[in-house]
Amino acid sequence: MCLAMPAQVVSLDVQRETATVALGPVRKEISIALLEEVAIGDYVLVHVGFALHKLSPEEAERTLSMMREAGENPERELAEGDRP
Amino acid sequence: MKYIDEFRARDLAHGLAAAIAREAAPSRAYHIMEFCGGHTHAIFRYGVHDLMPSNVRFVHGPGCPVCVLPIGRIDNALELAETHGAIVCSYGDMMRVPASKRRSLLKARAEGADVRMIYSTLDALKIARENPSRQVVLFAIGFETTTPPTAVALKQAAAERLENFSVFCNHVLTPAAIQHILDSPEVREIGSVPIDGFLGPSHVSSVIGSRPYEFFAEEFQRPVVIAGFEPVDVMQATLMVIRQLNEGRYEVENEYARVVTRDGNTKAQALVADVFELRPSFEWRGLGHVPYSALRIKDAYANLDAERRFGVETKPSRDAKSCECPSILRGAKKPTDCKLFGTVCTPENPIGSCMVSSEGACAAYWTYGRFRQESGAGKGAREAAE
Ligand code: SF4
Numbered sequence: 387m388c389l390a391m392p393a394q395v396v397s398l399d400v401q402r403e404t405a406t407v408a409l410g411p412v413r414k415e416i417s418i419a420l421l422e423e424v425a426i427g428d429y430v431l432v433h434v435g436f437a438l439h440k441l442s443p444e445e446a447e448r449t450l451s452m453m454r455e456a457g458e459n460p461e462r463e464l465a466e467g468d469r470p
Numbered sequence: 471m472k473y474i475d476e477f478r479a480r481d482l483a484h485g486l487a488a489a490i491a492r493e494a495a496p497s498r499a500y501h502i503m504e505f506c507g508g509h510t511h512a513i514f515r516y517g518v519h520d521l522m523p524s525n526v527r528f529v530h531g532p533g534c535p536v537c538v539l540p541i542g543r544i545d546n547a548l549e550l551a552e553t554h555g556a557i558v559c560s561y562g563d564m565m566r567v568p569a570s571k572r573r574s575l576l577k578a579r580a581e582g583a584d585v586r587m588i589y590s591t592l593d594a595l596k597i598a599r600e601n602p603s604r605q606v607v608l609f610a611i612g613f614e615t616t617t618p619p620t621a622v623a624l625k626q627a628a629a630e631r632l633e634n635f636s637v638f639c640n641h642v643l644t645p646a647a648i649q650h651i652l653d654s655p656e657v658r659e660i661g662s663v664p665i666d667g668f669l670g671p672s673h674v675s676s677v678i679g680s681r682p683y684e685f686f687a688e689e690f691q692r693p694v695v696i697a698g699f700e701p702v703d704v705m706q707a708t709l710m711v712i713r714q715l716n717e718g719r720y721e722v723e724n725e726y727a728r729v730v731t732r733d734g735n736t737k738a739q740a741l742v743a744d745v746f747e748l749r750p751s752f753e754w755r756g757l758g759h760v761p762y763s764a765l766r767i768k769d770a771y772a773n774l775d776a777e778r779r780f781g782v783e784t785k786p787s788r789d790a791k792s793c794e795c796p797s798i799l800r801g802a803k804k805p806t807d808c809k810l811f812g813t814v815c816t817p818e819n820p821i822g823s824c825m826v827s828s829e830g831a832c833a834a835y836w837t838y839g840r841f842r843q844e845s846g847a848g849k850g851a852r853e854a855a856e
Contacts, residue, residue: 389508389699390615390673392473410471417592419622420738429473431676431729434561435590436619438738439676439729441473446728450476453706457485 390433392441395426407432473728477700478516486705487521494712500526502711503801504669505648507534507829508699514838516701518708526708529665532647532799533674535612536563536827538754541787543640544569547609550638551575551583554780556605558585558638559594564611567823570787575609591623598627598635607776608637614674617641617765618738621745624771636776639767642752644674645682646763652690656802663801667711669704670696672726679734683722691720698726745771755789755823756799793822798831805832812836 393407393414403419407430417436418424430437476482494500504510510530513519519528532538548569551558558575565576565587579585584604588594591608598606610620620637627635648668656663670683675696683694693714697707707725714721724730745768752764767775776782789795792810797803805811805824815821817833824830828837 390676392471394472417590417619417622420618420735420741422737431673433615433673434619435592436622438615438618438673439735442728446473446476449703449706449725449728450482453482453486453702456489456706456709457482 390431390438392429393432395424395428395430398424398426405430405437407437474700477698477702479702482702483516483518483521483705486702486709490521490526490705490709490712491523493709493716494523494526495716496523496525498525498715499664499666500712500715501529501664501666502527502669502708503529503531503651503665503667504697504704505531505533505644506669506671506674506699507537507827507831507834508672509669509697509704510534510831510834511829512699512701512704514834517838518701518704521705522708526712529663529801530798530804530831531651531801532754532756533613533644533671534799534824534827534829534831535616535642536567537795537799537823537830538642538647538756539564539567539611539640539823540753540755540784541569541789542753542784544575545787546782546784547575547607547638548573548578548583550607550609550776550780550782551578551585554605556584556607556776556780557597557601558583558607558609559588559597560585560609561611561616562587562589563827564609566820567826568790568820572790572821591619592626595623595626595630595632595635598632599630602634604634605779606635607780608635609640610637611640613642613644613671614677614742617742617746618677618735621738621741624745624767624774625741627774628771633773636774636779637767638776638782639746639765641746641765642754643763643765644671644678645686646760647754647757648683648686650757650760650763651800652686652692654800656800665692665801666715667693667720668695669707669711670694670722672697672699672703672729675724675726675730675734677735677738680722680724680730680732681734687720687722693720693723695723696726696730698729744768753784754799756796790821795822795824795832798824805835808832 429441594608695707746765794808824832
């Protein structure tokens with residue numbers, strides 16, 4: 387029920403407040419009535435036929451690097467932790 | 471697919487598992503409630519559970535919109551179709567949820583009621599336009615993610631003067647439910663449901679933002695980390711909760727920053743505020759009557775309110791005997807504590823709502839095989855069935 391998918395906007399119909407998004411190989415028409423502004427190429431979170439929010443590529447990258455950092459090997463982290 | 475595959479990467483998961491094992495202090499336990507069924511689903515589907523040290527435990531919360539709707543409201547939807555002859559439009563997840571006397575929308579449809587499965591609220595508008603001589607009711611359920619789409623449909627119907635369309639509103643609010651759980655005697659006094667911190671909702675938070683949780687973190691002194699629904703999101707957020715607990719902090723942090731901001735989607739919030747207002751009280755399965763925990767349609771849209779149009783009255787109803795859904799939704803019991811789990815009750819033949827929705831805890835336990843270690847009964851039944 388709460389499943390939502392990130393999908394890329396491939397075309398827009400501003401008049402009808404709809405967009406076509408690509409979900410992997412699948413194309414789908416969704417409503418953009420809940421978004422303030424959106425452009426072709428943006429990634430949006432699609433839920434029950436509506437875009438709920440835009441996705442920030444910068445924040446996605448930041449989260450991934452935070453995860454990589456957390457997973458770095460403990461010896462190295464210890465060594466860093468030991469530094470005054 | 472982009473923004474999905476990266477967040478399922480095996481190497482990240484292993485790195486995070488090692489970090490959690492390193493940082494979780496062996497001297498204490500960490501009970502982390504994942505509010506959302508979406509997290510429950512991810513935890514079981516990807517075996518996140520199995521990657522945790524034994525002192526890090528997930529407590530499953532009530533965040534499954536299908537599971538928390540009380541039977542009386544499903545009975546109401548059946549009445550709209552059967553007694554009032556309306557076309558009832560419902561999301562697919564709701565179709566198999568047992569109502570009174572083990573009926574369901576799906577069974578009613580098999581018996582001739584006009585129940586249609588929709589993907590979007592706009593599908594219900596289309597059905598109303600195509601059937602001008604029939605009453606069409608949108609059976610609107612869900613948390614803050616499905617509420618804005620219902621608001622859009624209501625406003626569109628009003629603009630088009632679609633007179634045969636109405637909404638049976640059952641939208642509920644996440645923050646009210648979290649507060650109710652934290653206020654419950656089980657958590658507050660008896661301590662039978664230990665909750666040290668929360669994984670906060672993903673998609674609900676994309677709409678309402680992270681700000682509404684600031685109150686709980688402060689008032690109840692529990693860390694809240696908003697987490698995405700992919701497995702490494704859950705793990706990173708778990709690590710963040712553990713770090714807060716280790717450092718004695720209780721703040722709202724946001725692991726799902728690629729979609730969630732502090733303010734959320736203000737356009738969607740404004741649409742919802744325009745159409746809906748708080749109900750003084752609403753019944754939740756498992757939680758009972760929770761004050762100001764649901765929405766109803768404002769007077770300005772009264773003519774589109776199915777409850778007023780058809781004089782809907784919700785009767786008290788009891789859950790199936792022996793079904794432990796109510797305790798499971800409060801985090802007080804596990805699916806394997808239920809006598810019916812895996813024997814009488816399976817996804818093919820569900821007794822309670824928690825076995826129907828893929829976000830329900832019973833369905834997650836069954837589908838992803840947790841019960842194999844925990845329940846001899848479930849195992850026997852499954853082997854017999856195979
Ligand atoms: S296993 Fe079935 S009967 Fe038991 S609590 Fe879950 S849904 Fe209810």
